[in-house]
Every structure is written in structure tokens, then in C-alpha cells.
Amino acid sequence: MEAWYAHIHGALNGRLDAQRALYEALAPRVLHTCKRYFVDEADAEDAMIRTMTQMFHQLATVREPKALPAWLRRTAVNECLMELRRRKAEWVELTDFPETGASATDALHDREALWALLRQLPDGYRTVFNMYALEGYSHADIAEQLGISEATSKSQLSRARQWLQRRLANFSLQ
Amino acid sequence: MSPKDLDKLFRNALGEGQATPRPEAWARVAHGLPQVQRKRRILWWPYAAAVSVALAAVGTWWMTHSRLEVAPSQQLTASNQQLAASNRQPATSNQQLAASNRQPATSNQLPLAASSHGSAAFELAFLPHMEAELGDERVPLLERRIAQAAVEAAPEFALAPEVPRRRYAQLAASVQNVWAAVSEFREAEVPVEVTVEVHVPAVVLQRINQTRTLAENLTESWSTLPSRRSH
Numbered sequence: 001m002e003a004w005y006a007h008i009h010g011a012l013n014g015r016l017d018a019q020r021a022l023y024e025a026l027a028p029r030v031l032h033t034c035k036r037y038f039v040d041e042a043d044a045e046d047a048m049i050r051t052m053t054q055m056f057h058q059l060a061t062v063r064e065p066k067a068l069p070a071w072l073r074r075t076a077v078n079e080c081l082m083e084l085r086r087r088k089a090e091w092v093e094l095t096d097f098p099e100t101g102a103s104a105t106d107a108l109h110d111r112e113a114l115w116a117l118l119r120q121l122p123d124g125y126r127t128v129f130n131m132y133a134l135e136g137y138s139h140a141d142i143a144e145q146l147g148i149s150e151a152t153s154k155s156q157l158s159r160a161r162q163w164l165q166r167r168l169a170n171f172s173l174q
Numbered sequence: 175m176s177p178k179d180l181d182k183l184f185r186n187a188l189g190e191g192q193a194t195p196r197p198e199a200w201a202r203v204a205h206g207l208p209q210v211q212r213k214r215r216i217l218w219w220p221y222a223a224a225v226s227v228a229l230a231a232v233g234t235w236w237m238t239h240s241r242l243e244v245a246p247s248q249q250l251t252a253s254n255q256q257l258a259a260s261n262r263q264p265a266t267s268n269q270q271l272a273a274s275n276r277q278p279a280t281s282n283q284l285p286l287a288a289s290s291h292g293s294a295a296f297e298l299a300f301l302p303h304m305e306a307e308l309g310d311e312r313v314p315l316l317e318r319r320i321a322q323a324a325v326e327a328a329p330e331f332a333l334a335p336e337v338p339r340r341r342y343a344q345l346a347a348s349v350q351n352v353w354a355a356v357s358e359f360r361e362a363e364v365p366v367e368v369t370v371e372v373h374v375p376a377v378v379l380q381r382i383n384q385t386r387t388l389a390e391n392l393t394e395s396w397s398t399l400p401s402r403r404s405h
Contacts, residue, residue: 014208045199048199053203111191134189161181
């Protein structure tokens with residue numbers, strides 16, 4: 001039982017204060033999810049806003065408040081993927097990685113460093129890595145969602161991992 | 175670092191987390207909020223109330239009628255005969271009036287006489303003259319109208335139905351009781367305002383008004399009649 005459960009009823013009845021409270025409670029999680037998929041924070045914010053708007057429109061169909069965070073996460077990922085598809089993000093395998101220097105930091109486990117690394121990944125790699133490693137999608141799901149083959153999904157994931165490992169190794173060497 | 179460890183590293187660091195949105199973001203969400211349409215419940219009880227009231231009114235009306243038609247008491251039949259007699263009496267007197275061309279002021283005394291030997295006379299002006307319907311069918315319609323017009327021409331004698339139906343008798347009796355009570359209060363000079371509400375079924379009220387307008391029309395036509403005749 002989380003505190004924001006209490007606001008669902010009011011939000012359903014169109015009460016602005018309840019909607020605001022629900023937004024304040026849930027939007028940060030959504031924004032966090034969206035931020036992983038985009039380099040630009042404004043893109044993440046757009047995706048978050050679309051997700052939250054969709055949530056308010058479909059709030060009546062959510063049976064249990066408990067299920068709402070998972071629903072939000074799924075919807076957020078879908079919104080991000082839609083935006084990436086709209087931009088025709090290329091899922092082709094890149095042989096050359098952009099060798100932009102990773103923001104050097106001593107703390108390997110620093111979240112900011114990992115954020116930076118994730119942002120430096122090409123869109124296709126980042127998307128597949130996000131979906132597989134962080135959201136827990138299977139390769140079959142990823143292939144279906146992105147309209148690519150499972151093999152492509154697998155190879156993109158392994159390349160993303162390679163790239164990240166190389167970077168992390170650089171960090172640890174430094 | 176194995177791929178699994180790598181995934182775990184990222185998942186632990188970035189999997190769950192919160193990122194505070196810019197304050198401006200809420201305005202955009204609020205802009206797209208759904209317009210809540212309150213469900214229009216179909217309220218059934220006004221319809222139920224209307225139907226029950228209508229049924230009650232129709233039922234009362236029907237019962238008062240059918241009771242008279244199905245089980246007319248001896249008293250009622252007797253009184254009906256009296257009514258017929260009393261109806262005929264002013265009618266004949268009016269024929270005399272028409273023949274002799276006397277002033278209507280004298281002929282107005284005839285209903286008073288009729289009332290004196292009527293079984294039940296009420297001085298309540300608002301009671302409807304519904305009993306004209308029950309009059310003897312042998313009395314021609316025109317004569318009956320003339321009789322009623324003669325009654326109506328003298329409002330100071332405004333005779334209530336001389337033989338009201340039982341329902342009206344009850345109503346009139348209760349009104350009289352109330353009136354007597356009120357006047358007793360007045361005589362005792364009790365400084366109390368007395369408000370009397372008489373609840374009459376809507377259908378009955380409608381019938382009263384109909385009868386009243388009918389009577390007024392008849393009075394008008396009657397009052398114009400002698401002037402034409404005098405020319």
C-alpha cells in the first residue's frame with residue numbers, strides 16, 4: 001500500500017489535486033525509465049509526458065493500483081520505442097563505435113558514469129541493451145517490438161556489451 | 175566482467191530509480207488530462223413517483239365513480255330523485271319566467287326555495303355543481319342549463335350541489351368542520367394564525383375548474399339573453 005493509491009479515486013473523478021498528486025508520485029519513475037532511452041533529456045521528458053497522459057486516460061482500466069507501476073513502465077518503454085522508430089533509428093550493426101571519450105570518473109559504480117556510458121551507445125545498441133538487461137525483455141519480444149530479427153537483437157546486445165565492457169575496462173585501468 | 179555481471183551492474187545502478195521532472199512538465203500533462211464526463215445516471219424514481227401519483231389519481235377517480243355506479247345506496251338514489259325534482263322545479267319556473275318576461279330577481283328566489291327542502295345544502299361557494307350531470311335525463315338539457323344559470327345569476331345564493339355525491343358530501347362536511355373550528359378559534363380570540371390546506375386530487379380540482387368555467391360561460395350567455403329578447 002503506497003501513499004499514492006489514495007489518489008486514484010480522486011483522479012478518476014477528475015479532481016485536479018488528486019491527479020497532480022498521482023503525477024508527482026509516479027512521474028519520476030517514468031522519467032527515469034525514459035531517460036535511459038534517449039541522449040537528450042527533452043526527448044525523455046516528452047516520452048514521460050505522453051506516458052502520464054496515457055495513464056490518466058486509461059486509469060479506469062487499471063484494475064489494481066499495484067499493477068500500475070509495471071503498466072507505466074511498459075507504456076513508457078513503448079512510448080520511447082515509438083519515438084525512436086519515428087526517428088528511424090537504425091538497428092543496423094555498427095562496426096565503428098563513436099569513440100567519444102567516456103567521462104572519466106574514478107568511481108566505477110558511480111551511477112552518473114554508467115548513465116554517461118549508456119548515453120554514448122548508439123541508439124540501436126542502447127535500446128536493445130536497455131530492453132534486455134534492464135527491462136528483462138526476451139530476444140523474441142525485442143525482435144517483435146523493434147521489427148527486427150532475433151539474430152539482430154542478439155548481435156546488437158552482444159556488441160553493446162562488448163562496447164560497455166571495453167569502456168568499463170578503461171575505467172578500471174585508469 | 176561477464177555479460178551477466180555487466181547486465182547486473184547496470185540493472186542495479188539504473189534499473190530502478192527516480193528522476194524528478196522539471197516543474198514545467200506538469201503543465202503539459204495537465205493540458206492533456208481527460209475531460210471527465212460524469213456518468214449520467216438515469217434517475218428512475220421521478221418516473222416511478224409520477225406513475226404512482228398518476229395511478230393514485232386515476233384510481234381514486236375511478237373508484238369514486240364505480241362505487242356510485244355499481245353500489246348506489248338507497249340514500250343516493252333517493253337523493254337523486256330529489257335532485258331531479260329540484261332540478262325540474264326551477265326549470266319550470268324559468269319557463270314561466272320566459273313566458274311572463276318577469277325580472278330575473280324574483281325568479282332567483284326559486285333556487286332558495288329549492289334549497290330549503292333539499293336534503294343537504296352547503297353554503298360553500300367553491301363546491302362544484304357537478305350534480306347537474308346526475309339530473310333526470312327526462313329534463314331537457316336547455317332547461318337544466320337555464321336552471322343552473324338561474325342559480326349562478328345570484329351568487330349570494332350560490333347553491334352548492336343540493337345533493338352531492340357521497341365523496342363531495344364528505345369533503346364538504348370536513349371543510350365545514352374545519353371552518354367551524356376556525357371560526358371558534360376566532361370567536362375565542364385566540365391570537366393564532368390558522369392556515370387551512372385542503373388537499374384535493376388533481377383530477378377533482380381540474381373538474382372543479384372545468385365546471386366553474388362552464389357555469390361562468392353559461393351565466394354570461396344567460397345575462398345577454400334577456401337584453402336581446404327585450405328588443
